[in-house]
Structure formats: C-alpha cells, structure tokens
Amino acid sequence: MTQDPMIDEAVRRRIGPILNDIERRDGVRILLAVESGSRAWRFASRDSDYDVRFIYVRPLEDYLSVETRRDVIELPIDGTLDVNGWDLRKALGLVAKSNAVVTEWLTSPVTYRRDAETVARLLGLARTCAHLPALAYHYDRSARRAWEPGDGPIRLKSYFYALRPTLALDWIRRRAEPPPMDLPSLMAGTPLPDDLRDAVAILLRRKQVATEADMAERVPALEAYLADTLSEMAPRPGAWDRGPAIGAANEAFRALLRTERS
Incomplete structure (x- = not known):
C-alpha cells in the first residue's frame, strides 16, 4: 500500500485494532470505515485530528427486536482520534433523504476498512437518490x-x-x-x-x-x-417525492441483511 502523506502510518496502525474492538464489544460488523475530515478533504494542518467514520450492520435478530437500539456508536475523543459510526439502517435512511455526508463517506479517498460489494451498492443508491x-x-x-x-x-x-x-x-x-x-x-x-x-x-x-x-x-x-x-443563495429545498428513494433503500436494507444472515 502506498503511504498517504495525509495519514500517519502509526495512527493508521492504531485504527484497525480500534475497529476490531468495536465489532467485538458491540456485536456488529463494520462495512466501511473512512477518514471524513480535512485529511480526506486533502488540506490537513499539521495538528489536525483524525475523523474516523464508519457504517456498521448488526445481526438480523437485532433488527427484529421490540427494543429500539441506539443507531450510533461513539468513542470518546482522545486528542488525536475522533471515531464514530452509524448503523446501516440509519445510513440508508439518510441516503433516502439525499444526505451529503453519507455520500462523502462512501467516496472518501482514505479508507480503513471496506466491504467493496456493499459500498458499491450503497454508493449507487446514494447517486440514484441524490436530490x-x-x-x-x-x-x-x-x-x-x-x-x-x-x-x-x-x-x-x-x-x-x-x-x-x-x-x-x-x-x-x-x-x-x-x-x-x-x-x-x-x-x-x-x-x-x-x-x-x-x-x-x-x-x-x-x-x-x-x-x-x-x-x-x-x-x-x-x-x-x-x-x-455565493452571491446567489441556494434556496431551502421544498418537499419532494421520496417514495422511490425510500423503497430502494428498504430493498437494499433487506437484501444486505439477508446476506449477513447467510
């Protein structure tokens, strides 16, 4: 792997075990983990922190519970690493709303973990749903x-x-x-x-x-x-028909859960 000038390799080596610990502790699988801040934007300062963001999926049984689970996992900021992630259901819900942040995660040039097939599906959906x-x-x-x-x-x-x-x-x-x-x-x-x-x-x-x-x-x-x-302000978008996007996100969610179970 070619060394990324924006990423300290010592820090990169710390991130893998942290993601492994999250999977073990929370019983999830991380589908994507990326850099999301100035290091991914390619204009980091010498003292910029690391903004690690991830999308995770739980076992199917967790989604069939009457209990509502928190859909975010956050770790305390330690001065260098800011690590948090979203449940797949939350990420897909935001994709259906044309959320820019999710699409940025899916296209980050700095990747720490990636399920290529799943990410390709999510990115295709995000582009299709883009408003x-x-x-x-x-x-x-x-x-x-x-x-x-x-x-x-x-x-x-x-x-x-x-x-x-x-x-x-x-x-x-x-x-x-x-x-x-x-x-x-x-x-x-x-x-x-x-x-x-x-x-x-x-x-x-x-x-x-x-x-x-x-x-x-x-x-x-x-x-x-x-x-x-910026002389012309972009107007707040009015209501638009999200039905097709929600339907596509639901279909993707079910398909990905079936894959996780198999």
Missing part, C-alpha cells in the same frame, strides 16, 4: 458558516472550510450531478482562473505546516470566487 437542490442547500450553508466577506485576517482553516463546499456548490450548478468529496478532485473538474489556482496552491503549502488556529491575510482571487459563487 440536487438538497445537496446545493447543504453546501451553500456549509460555505456561509465558514466564510464572511471582510478585510481583516481570516483563519486559514476557515478559508478551506469555505472553499471546498463552494466548489461543490459550483460543481452542482455546472454539472447537475453530485460533487466529489476532496478538494483536488473538485478543483480538477471546475474551470477556475489561474490566479485562483495559484493562490490555493500557496495556501495549501502553508496549511500543511500551519496549526488549526493560524491566520491568513485575505486573498483577492479567493475572495472574488467565494463572493461570486
């Missing part, structure tokens, strides 16, 4: 939470937390399809002026050696792109 107005609204709000126009210094982290969802919003508007998760893929597939690409490259080199708290001066090319793309 672009809902995705656009999600990325629009994410960008606006991270960035406010102004003249004073801005956290370097905030610039990237604004740029990635803004690019995703731009991608949806231009291509009418769900965007990729990571910054390099978004930039590669979006027509951008050279001065913006050069500015982002410089900021990326800075961020690799910066801390999460480091500040940056405003970059005119980046400010102009954010302002222009």
